[in-house]
Every structure is written in structure tokens, then in C-alpha cells.
Amino acid sequence: MRFIFLFFLAACLMLIGRLFQMAIVRHQEYVRLAARQHGITKELSSERGVIFAVDKGAKKIPLALNKTYKVLIASPRIIHDADATAVALAQHFGLDELELKQKLAKSEDPYEIIARKIEPQAADAFLEKKIIGISFEDEVRRVYPSGRMAANLIGFVSGDTGNAKGQYGLERSLNDELSGAKGIFQGAKDASGFVIALGKRIFHPPKNGSAVTLTVDYHIQQKSEEVLRAAREKWGGSGGLVLVMEPRTGRILAEAVAPGFDPNAYSQEEDFGVFLNPVVESSYELGSVLKPVTMASAIEEHVVTPESTYRDSGEAKIGAYTIRNFDEQAYGVQTMSQVIEKSLNTGMVHVARLLGHERQLAFFKKFGVGEKTGVDLQDATLTLPPPLLARALR
Secondary structure, eight states: OHHHHHHHHHHHHHHHHHHHIIIIITHHHHHHHHHHHHEEEEEEOOOOOOEEEEOTTOOEEEEEEEEEEEEEEEOGGGOSOHHHHHHHHHHHHOOOHHHHHHHHTOTTOSOEEEEEEEOHHHHHHHHTTOOTTEEEEEEEEEEOTTTTTTHHHHOEEESSTTSOEEESHHHHHTHHHHHOBOEEEEEEBOTTSOBOTTSOOEEEOOBOOOOEEEEEEHHHHHHHHHHHHHHHHHHTOSOEEEEEEOTTTOOEEEEEEESOOOGGGGGGOSOGGGGSOHHHHSOOOOOGGGHHHHHHHHHHTTSOOTTOEEEEOSEEEETTEEEEOTTOOOOEEEEHHHHHHHTOHHHHHHHHHHHOHHHHHHHHHHTTTTSOOOOSOTTOOOSSOHHHHHHHTO
16 A cells, blocks of 8 residues: 555656646746747738829829739649549630649649639639639739830839849839838637637738839820830831930930830840840940030130131041041031031030040039939949040040
8 A cells, every 4th residue: 555655656746847847947948839839920911012104194104013813723632523623724724734634633732833823803703613622812913014115114023922022123223112011910820720819919010112103204105115116117226215304304204225025024035134224224435415515614614605616627637537527518617506506526526626635524524424323223324434434535
């Protein structure tokens, strides 16, 4: 009898010791294990901001927005007739029947993604067939309703829902503003995986991204795209660009680039160079655009006046080079106003020589040549790198 008493006493002491260890010594460890088993943490995606153009009436027209599609999900493990289901899916959604049969033949597979970017109406229509083992999930995608229009300015978004990231153009340079901030939900779940309604919850709602309204005029942008397309077809050009600005404010009203790309199908492009925006990411030899700058500098320095004259012989010698007017014509005596009106190359050589290298370089710097333009796009190049600018004037 005494032996039995001692046995139960020892067992009780062991149980008490174990309980003490679990409740006191290793309490935090078991709390973490319980939280891992019964806790649920879910990241809540924010909605990306819309990018708008405007028209003359200040009406906003979306160039980039979000659209909810459906993801087609199959659960082969509970599908009764895999072949018949494959035939139904192929006929309804235009999918490959053989490939569907191979996927649905995985009898132990509980979850198989069959297709993405399904229109909600098509998904709803298929659900009416009430085929067991087929379901749909929401998926938000970035879409560009105007297709290729302003694509190099806008850029595109890559990545799945919740991990979308802007690539190129405004989608990249304004990614933080457009993305917003993700939210988080933490709670407790029961053995079946359902959230316990009365359990402890932590909820931080997502902050949606900001909408961006551009100075781009939708209809001017459309016209610019048409003009550029016609010019390429007429002259057989490999590329080109059109930039329309409001003279008084510098607001950009349109920016068309060719060849461009379709941001809705960016993955089909093989040459990543088409994603660049040559308006701000490429350097070009400065041509007649510098004539008003040089003339303004000379007038400011009192080297010439609008009425000053020179004799145009049709050409000007600079070392081993001969500079001629664009039409190779000689115009005789011309005023400085006429030099600008007719864009006479020989007249600008005359003015530049009177102004001199040092003063011309100083005025170019005052006009911002060699500096970034300040346009709110990433990877914008300098208007002309300073070493090249100085070399060009020697």
C-alpha cells in the first residue's frame, strides 16, 4: 500500500513539475506556438492611384487605371469528371483542351491555377454550369485603356497584385505616391481555419495611392500621335518624337514617341530599349533651337540689335568646314530679325563670331544648357553634358 502511495506521489510531483515548466518556465515559448497555430496575419493590398490626362474642359480621362479580373482555379481532387470539365472550360474560355486535361488529371492536387485575366462576366456565366471543383478568385491588374498612346511617358506596372511595381516613365518615378501603403490584419482562427469573431484583432487599413492628373491634353496627345505616325509612314523613319508645350508656362501638353509599345502587353517586347522615354532619356545634337538663344545673348550684350544687318553670301567658312543655309541659298543683306525668321545658318555664324566663345558659353549656362530640366521623371539626362558643351564652343 505504501508503495502505491509513493508511486502516485511521484507521478503527481512529475505532473506538477511539468505544469510548472509549461506555465512558468516556458510560458512565452508555448504562447508563441499557440499564436502560430491559431493566429492569422494577412497583408492588405492598397489600390494604386489612377493617372489622368485632361481635355480643354478640364475633364479627366484615365490613361492608367486598375481593373478587377478573375483567376480561374481548379481543384482536381474533387472534380468528378476531369475530361468533361476540361472540354467545358476549353469551349467556354477558348483554352487548350489537351493542356487542361493534363492539369485536371492530377487527382491529388487541391489547387491549380488554370488561367488569369478572365473577364468577370465570362466567369459568372461559367459558374452557372455549377461544375464542382472550379472556382474563381479576384485579381486586380493595371490596365491602359488608350493602349500605345503616351506609353513612353506613362511606363507600366509589373508584378502580381500586392507586389506591383512601376517600371519606366511616371509609373516608376511616382511609384511611391501611386502605390500608397499596405495594411495588415492580425487575428485568431479556429481549428477549421475561420477567423474567431470575438478573438483579439489588430487591423491597420491600407492607404490607397494618390491619383495623378497630368498637364497632358488628351486630344492634343491623340493628334500628336497621329501626326508622328503619318510622318514616319511618309518618310520611312525608324523613330521620332513630338513634344507640345505651352509657351507661357512650360506645361507639357503632349509627348508622342515612336516606335513605342503597348503597356498592356509589355512582356511581348524583345527590345527593352522601346520602354525608354527619348524625350528625357536621350541626348540630341542641338540644332536651330539654339539660334534664338544665341541671338538673345548677342542682343543682351549689345553686340547686335534686331535691325543690325549683315551680307549673306550663302556660306561661311569655319576652318576646313563650310556652313551653308538649309536651302543652300544666298539672301544678300539681312537684318537680325530676318536671320531668325528664315533660320539662316550663315547669319548665326556671324552673330556667334561677334559674341565670342566665352560670352556665348556664359549665356548658355544662364539659359540652363548643361543642367537638368527639372522635369519630374527619373533618369532625365542633362540638356548637354558640360564637357561636351565647352568642347562644342571651341
